[in-house]
Amino acid sequence: MPKPKYPIPKNNFPRFIDEYLRTNSVSSNEFAKELNKLLPKELMIPIDISEMKSGNSNILSWKKGSRPKEPAIREALCKLCAIDYIETMFPIFSNATEYLMKVYRYIASFVKDFDIGEKQISLNMYNIGFIISSSLQAKNYLNLDYLINLVIRAEEDRKDIFNMSKIQKLAENDYADINYETLANPQPPYTFFEYSDRNLHIVNEKNNLYIFPPHIMFYRLSKSFNSILPDLEFMLKGGFESDEYAINEYNYNYFRLCLFNDTPDEKILCFNTAINLLIEWIQKLDKFYLHELAKMGIQEDETFYKSSGMVMLENNELFGKRK
16 A cells, blocks of 8 residues: 555554564564464464474564554554553654644645646635545545634734734834834735635625635645744744643643554544644634734734624625625
């Protein structure tokens, strides 16, 4: 089976098998015999008794880096090597956080290079997550659309913080590097939400018009992931409230609780677990942004993300006729 493009955790079975063989001074064939005591008859490892070989092809294969597909064999290996299942992927707490960020960066790259062929669709915040997650490329990426929506919102709430900082400068009569255009028009760096808002204001069910074509919207979405990345990394290093060790332990235990050794496809299960954990962290990050906005006098319902939908309904001719 070809290696998936999405990140997979490092397989640590080779390390623990090698440690067992060296510590106990046994051959791979002897290791296989011990393993068979923990396995049902139909899954026992074949042992070539006739030639009395000390090497066992299955054990040596796992020692070199392949991973057993049968959950029962993985469970037996864990018992024999006296390790937990989670340790075969993440031996230490920080490994879980490192893998989490690999998944985040992969998704940012994945949406940047996303291609819908010749289709010309007016993409916006309401449909881009569905378009991506319902594609063949992402059919197994569970909850990806929800993660995308959260990233779009978090980026926009973050932008509101910078906009409010500029507006407060105006209120303080500090005109050194700002003008009143800040109060009326979007300012760089532009967000996906702002691109989406412009597409939404000209589209309807008859014309499917857009200002920004699909490839621009996918690229802009990738930039949204990257724009909040520094804050996400800062938070995971304990920069906001908790310490880095406690965060790493939380991530590790999250994977421990969610990664049940009951499926042949461990890779996609681990990847989807990372998506769900990223959802938690992006929600916490956005909660931090909203808290900062509240300190500036902006409540959640007054953010651009929350209020723009109502503004669009009030000013869009098509929607206005439907009232």
